[in-house]
Structure formats: structure tokens, C-alpha cells
Amino acid sequence: MLNVPAVAAIATVTLLTVAVGARGVRIARTPDDFLVAAREVPPGLNAAAISGEYLSAASFLGIAGLIVSQGLGALWYSVGYTAGYLVLLLLVAAPLRRFGAYTIPDFAEGRFASRGLRRATTGLVLIIGWFYLLPQMKGAGITLQLVLGTPYWVGVVALGVVVSANIAMGGMKGVTFVQCFQYWLKLCAIGIPALVLLAATGHGSTRNLSPDAQPVFTHRTTVQVQTSTEFKLARPATVRVTGTLDRARLADQTVFLPAGLHTARNGAVLVFGAGSPVPASLSMIQPASTTWDSPFLTAGTDGTHPLLATYGVIIATLFGAIGLPHILVRFYTNPDGGAARRTTLIVVVLLSTFYLFPAVLAVLTRLRAPELYLSKDPDSVVLSLPSLLMPGRPGELLGALVAAGAFAAFLSTSSGLLVSVAGALSHDVMRGGVGTFRLCAIIAGTIATVAALPVNRFSLGLLVGWAFAIAASSFCPLIVLGIWWRRLTWIGATAGVLVGGGACCCAIVATMFGAATRSWGAALLGQPAVWTVPLAFSVMVVTSLLTQESTPPHVEHMMLRMHLPEGLVRRTYHAGRPYSRA
Amino acid sequence: MTSPAEHGAPAEHGAPPAEEGARRRKVVVWQHDQARLQHDVIGLGDVQSDTVYGRLLVRSLTRAQLGLSLMCLAIALAVIASLPVIMALLPSARKVTVAGLPLTLVILGAGIFPVLMAVGWFYNRQASQLEARFIDLVDPVGRRLDA
Numbered sequence A: 001m002l003n004v005p006a007v008a009a010i011a012t013v014t015l016l017t018v019a020v021g022a023r024g025v026r027i028a029r030t031p032d033d034f035l036v037a038a039r040e041v042p043p044g045l046n047a048a049a050i051s052g053e054y055l056s057a058a059s060f061l062g063i064a065g066l067i068v069s070q071g072l073g074a075l076w077y078s079v080g081y082t083a084g085y086l087v088l089l090l091l092v093a094a095p096l097r098r099f100g101a102y103t104i105p106d107f108a109e110g111r112f113a114s115r116g117l118r119r120a121t122t123g124l125v126l127i128i129g130w131f132y133l134l135p136q137m138k139g140a141g142i143t144l145q146l147v148l149g150t151p152y153w154v155g156v157v158a159l160g161v162v163v164s165a166n167i168a169m170g171g172m173k174g175v176t177f178v179q180c181f182q183y184w185l186k187l188c189a190i191g192i193p194a195l196v197l198l199a200a201t202g203h204g205s206t207r208n209l210s211p212d213a214q215p216v217f218t219h220r221t222t223v224q225v226q227t228s229t230e231f232k233l234a235r236p237a238t239v240r241v242t243g244t245l246d247r248a249r250l251a252d253q254t255v256f257l258p259a260g261l262h263t264a265r266n267g268a269v270l271v272f273g274a275g276s277p278v279p280a281s282l283s284m285i286q287p288a289s290t291t292w293d294s295p296f297l298t299a300g301t302d303g304t305h306p307l308l309a310t311y312g313v314i315i316a317t318l319f320g321a322i323g324l325p326h327i328l329v330r331f332y333t334n335p336d337g338g339a340a341r342r343t344t345l346i347v348v349v350l351l352s353t354f355y356l357f358p359a360v361l362a363v364l365t366r367l368r369a370p371e372l373y374l375s376k377d378p379d380s381v382v383l384s385l386p387s388l389l390m391p392g393r394p395g396e397l398l399g400a401l402v403a404a405g406a407f408a409a410f411l412s413t414s415s416g417l418l419v420s421v422a423g424a425l426s427h428d429v430m431r432g433g434v435g436t437f438r439l440c441a442i443i444a445g446t447i448a449t450v451a452a453l454p455v456n457r458f459s460l461g462l463l464v465g466w467a468f469a470i471a472a473s474s475f476c477p478l479i480v481l482g483i484w485w486r487r488l489t490w491i492g493a494t495a496g497v498l499v500g501g502g503a504c505c506c507a508i509v510a511t512m513f514g515a516a517t518r519s520w521g522a523a524l525l526g527q528p529a530v531w532t533v534p535l536a537f538s539v540m541v542v543t544s545l546l547t548q549e550s551t552p553p554h555v556e557h558m559m560l561r562m563h564l565p566e567g568l569v570r571r572t573y574h575a576g577r578p579y580s581r582a
Numbered sequence B: 001m002t003s004p005a006e007h008g009a010p011a012e013h014g015a016p017p018a019e020e021g022a023r024r025r026k027v028v029v030w031q032h033d034q035a036r037l038q039h040d041v042i043g044l045g046d047v048q049s050d051t052v053y054g055r056l057l058v059r060s061l062t063r064a065q066l067g068l069s070l071m072c073l074a075i076a077l078a079v080i081a082s083l084p085v086i087m088a089l090l091p092s093a094r095k096v097t098v099a100g101l102p103l104t105l106v107i108l109g110a111g112i113f114p115v116l117m118a119v120g121w122f123y124n125r126q127a128s129q130l131e132a133r134f135i136d137l138v139d140p141v142g143r144r145l146d147a
Helices: A004-022 A031-040 A043-054 A057-070 A072-091 A093-099 A104-112 A115-148 A152-169 A176-201 A306-323 A325-331 A337-368 A370-374 A378-389 A393-429 A434-457 A460-484 A490-512 A519-526 A529-546 A555-563 A566-572 B044-049 B052-089 B091-095 B103-138 B140-146
Strands: A221-224 A229-233 A237-245 A248-257 A260-264 A269-272 B026-031 B034-039
Touching: A004 A115, A004 A152, A004 A393, A043 A176, A043 A325, A043 A337, A043 A393, A057 A072, A057 A115, A057 A176, A057 A337, A057 A370, A057 A378, A057 A393, A057 A460, A072 A093, A072 A306, A072 A337, A072 A460, A072 B052, A072 B103, A093 A104, A093 A325, A093 A337, A093 A460, A093 A555, A104 A115, A104 A325, A104 A460, A104 A490, A115 A152, A115 A325, A115 A378, A115 A393, A115 A434, A115 A460, A115 A490, A152 A393, A152 A434, A176 A337, A176 A378, A176 A393, A221 A370, A237 A260, A306 A325, A306 A460, A306 A519, A306 A529, A306 B052, A325 A393, A337 A370, A337 A378, A337 B103, A370 A378, A378 A393, A393 A434, A460 A490, A460 A529, A490 A519, A490 A529, A555 B052, A566 B103, B044 B052, B052 B091, B052 B103, B091 B103
Parallel strands: none
Antiparallel strands: A221 A269, A229 A260, A237 A248, A237 A269, B026 B034
16 A cells, blocks of 8 residues: 655655755864854754754654553653753753864863773764664664565665765765754654644544553454454454454454454454454563553563663663764854753753654554554554544645654664764774765665664664663763763773673663563663663772872863853963864 | 963863962953052952962852752752652552543653753753853953953
8 A cells, every 4th residue: 555645755855865965065074164153053943953863763753652552651761852951951061062072082082181082982982873873774664664565674775875875975964954954844744743633533532541441442443454463352352354364264254252362364354343452463562560551661571670661761861862972063063152051952842842742643543543553563653643543645645744754854863873973983993084984984884774674673762762871871971070070080981981881782782682581680681771870970980089190181171161151261262262173 | 451361381180270479460450541450359360370269269160060950950850750759659640630641641741841941941041140150250340341
């Protein structure tokens, strides 16, 4: 069932991106160019650009998918992503801008005068960047799969090729105006469908939202099974079936299905009466111990220790925004520290506005389109919803808008990440110039594409949450303590970054390979931020206190640079230049 | 304009700050057609020359800034981090509905965002005022001239 407007919308967004990139718009890499540009960029525009790049596949598709499948606890992701920017504002916004570093490795080297630390931070930039790229690739894969009917890998490869080629040819990133437009496009792409669908179908019973309620069909619903699905019924149901169900070919017969697992082959048509329980595919079922309206997230198959898993996500998202590699660059386009604060506050406002809508879509799904619980992948729910709730042209157009916004999210975030990763690779690992950068863009894009092929089974929200967890366990302590604590030494910083980041990576990889699926292990390994962030901070503090003789020189000078208000800076530094690349 | 003090080489951490004698300067200030003398003022010159008083000033500034940041962070964290605990301790709270919508949805889906924005706005205001007060303390004349 080809949604022609959706294909057209995706193609348009992609072509626009490539066209802007092909014009060879580059980021200026010298501080002076930035200073010139910065004075012309009003904080609102800057804030929209930052928000536009920050909102990725997880925000667009992942959160709504998680809310539908796992319950209201997934709202903690949207709260965390927004509050993460508030924490950034409170702790690091103005001092970080005043320091003037362009990337996190630059900050590390400038603050501590240590090449070893720089190498460690570069390694983590690569890890976090790739971890964040994987869900974008997956998002592209499932979007094209839904819209065009192509296999999963086609979307992944398509995104990989477009983004790598775009960056290698000249890079679209860096044009503030384009990124600003991205935010408004994404806001419309999720807000307009949400509001329209809400207006069209919002009235009526809210029974499926009642606490402890198992979802039921509120009216007679025909479900067409697109792909063979194994589903579970919570209660027995009487169903009219045409097609193959539980290996029996039926032609428009009414059967009584007991509670439990059943299999339907593709092409089957099932008609459920009002009040029948909603069948849920195996990937949409919550652990037995929680209800949909529970405000907790869970880890593992038995759903125990919800508080631990919830706090793990909260800590990861709250403190991970500081450590995302592609965010610091956006900061540098503010003229000074005070402007950085204002911009960051506007970002919090813009993000809050955006995150109202995934929740709306998820709630509408549970209320009015519960047959989406048969979807194999929760992440595709948002894309399917408009056509289901408003059959015909209007639903198609809304679906096209959502698909376009989703693809814009994948393109912009992937581009930003690929530039960070390729930049780190080419400058720090291979020590080359422009030509090396282009080669690295292609290499990095290829690795990301290949790595994204097997991650289909992990939800988008989970993958991005993990990227945040690694950032929170490594770069957040580095930046926060580096800004506020004079006595942090390079040894302490390196130890903290490696131990925190390393521990978090190991926990996540272990979870991906299915190491622990029950009880304490699942919660601690699945959402490791709850212990890796305190671990990183402690290691940094203790190691620094033990190695005080290697405190970097010029610490007072750097404190002045980061904390002195703008009005005094001009008189204290006769040259007035912010930090420039060595 | 205050004559800019010599911006000496930044002192090494651990090395003692510049001698106290460095701060005993007479600063000649021209304001329109008047000349004024400011004697022995602890201010910007100390910060620039990294004297004992300069370090004290900077430390008081960073301490105030950090205090403000941590206070606002504590408020935000108290609001955010207390919600799971409250929900866990009061199971009946989860059953509350507002206009048919679960309380969790209303709070986490919409209600908490204005709180975050308010904390951010409050922090920005206080931070700017703090910095303005520091500039007033350290370089009052220069600030007026700079306006």
C-alpha cells in the first residue's frame, strides 16, 4: 500500500538537503569567522538551530513508540531530554562558551594541556557518535520499509550513502538558517498531525487510559494482518476470521480464541467486536508486573526494580546532554556567555513545545487505533497512525508530513554526528586535512551503516538513551568538574573519563548481547547511568586529590577566562581573543 | 578611561601571587573634564595582576556563581527526581485522573515543562544580576563609562 505523498515528501526533503550541501557550504573553522557570524545571529534563531539538530529519530518516532508499548513511564525520556538542556544551562552554558573551545577534545586539551586526555576524549567522541548514529539509521530503515515496502536494509544504506556523500562533498551542516528551518519543519511534522488527529478523533471514551485497564476495542474493528504475526490475547475473544489463523484456513467464520498466543499469517482479516481484548504482538507487550499507566520504566523481562531503571534513564538523559559531541559546536555561534544563557533557555522552551506532541500521538494510538499493537516494531507506530485514524487522502497527507519530518530528523542529526565523528577521526586519529576528512566521512558512514543492520530489534529510544548514558558517564564529569573545580588534574580527568565511559560501554554491550535479563542485573546493566555517573565523578575527584602535583599550570588564568563576566573581559585581555586552535 | 594595568604573565598555580605592593597604585580617572584620583582601590587591577586580593575576588565570584547554579539545579532535581519516589510510595496517586487522563500523563506529558522553563528563567535573571554586581564591585567607574 504505497503512500505516494509520503514518498514524494521524503524525496523532497532528501533532495533539498543534498542540494544545499552540494553548494559547498562549509563551517568556518577559525574563531574569527565565527565571531563575525555570531554577531549577526539572534538568540532565537540560534536556539531553533540547536533544537533542530538535537531532535533526532528517538524524539520523533522512538518516544511515542515506547509510550505505546511500554507505558507512560516512557515519558521520562521526553522530560529527560528537555531537562538535560536545563542542566546544561545551569552548570556549563556561559563558562563553556567563554572558554571558546570548538569541540570537546579541544576543551580537554586546552583546559588540561594533556595529549593523553585528548586521545581518550577523541575515542569517546567516536563511540558516542556511532552509538547515536545507529538509531538514526534504523529509523530510516523502518520508515522506508513502511512507506515504500522495501526491506529494512534499503533505508539504512540509503541514509548512509546520502549523508556520507553529502558530508564528503562539502557538508550541509553549519548553516544556522537551515538547521533553524529543520526545527520548525519537525515541529509542524509532528504537531499538525497530532492536533488534526486529536480534533478528529479525540472526543469519546477514554476507557483505554483508565488505570489498570487492558486495552479493548471500543467499536467493531477490522484488522488486516500485513505480515505474519504471533500475538497474545489477554482474555478470550470471539473473532470473525478470513485467512490463516493458528494454521487453520478459515473463510469468514466466527471462532472462539482462548487467551494466550496465536499466530496469524499475512493476508488474514480479523474482525473484533466492541469490547474484545486487543491482541498485542510480542514486541508490544509489557512485563507482567507493570500496567500501562505506571510512571516507571522497566528493564529486563520480569520488570522488577522499576525505580532503578527509571532513575537510570533520568540520570542518563539529564546529564548526558552536556556530553554530546555535536552540541558543543552549536554553542560557539553565540557571541558571549550571556547570550549563550539566553539561547539555551530558548532551547528549553522550544524542546518543551515539541515534546508535547509525541505523547498526544501515543495516547491517540492507545485510544483509537489499538490494532497498532499488532505492529512488529513499536517505532513504526507514529508513521502508521494517520492513515489508520483518517483513511483516505487526509490521512495519507498527514502520514506524508510525519514521514518527511522523521526523515528530516534522521538527515540532520546524522549529518551533525557524522561531521563530529569524521572530524575527530581525520584530525586526531589520522592527522590529515580536508582530503582525509572526506575519506573519513565515507569510512565512518560505512561503519555506521554496517553496524546498523543488526540493531533492528532494539528500540530507538533505548539506543539513544544509551548514547546519552555514555556521554553522562564520561564527558559530563569532565566538563562540569573542569569548569568549576580548580584542583582537577589531567590524570584524574583521564581516569574518570576512561573508567566511567568504559564501564558504561561494557554494561551496554553486555545488555545488547543479552547478558542479564532478570532482576538486579537487568536494571543495572540495562540502564547503567545510575552507577556509572557517580563512579566517574568519584574516580575523577579521588584521583585528582591523589595527584595534586600535576595540576595544570595557568589554572587561575583559565578560571578567569571562563567565569569573568563579559563587561570585564575586554579590559582584562588586551588581545581579547577567545581560545584558538593550537 | 582607567589606564589598563600591565597584564603580566599569568601566575603559575602554586606560585605565590604578585606582591601586595603591586596594588598600591594611584589610578587617574578622566570623566568629562574632571580628573579624579582613586587610591588603593581593590578591583580590576588586582584581578589582572593576580594578587592575593584578586584571587579572593575571583574566588568569591565563582563561589557565588556555583552556589546559584547548584541551588537552581537542586530545585529542578527535587521536582524531577521526587516524582518517581512519590509515585512509588503512594500507589493511590497513580490512580488519579484529570479529565479522564491519568495524572502521570498530565504531569510528565505537559505539566513539568513550565516548571523547567521557570527554573531556567529564574537562573538567567539571577546570574545576570550577580555578574552586574561583581562588575560594580570590581570596576565601578569603568562600568559607567562602558555603558
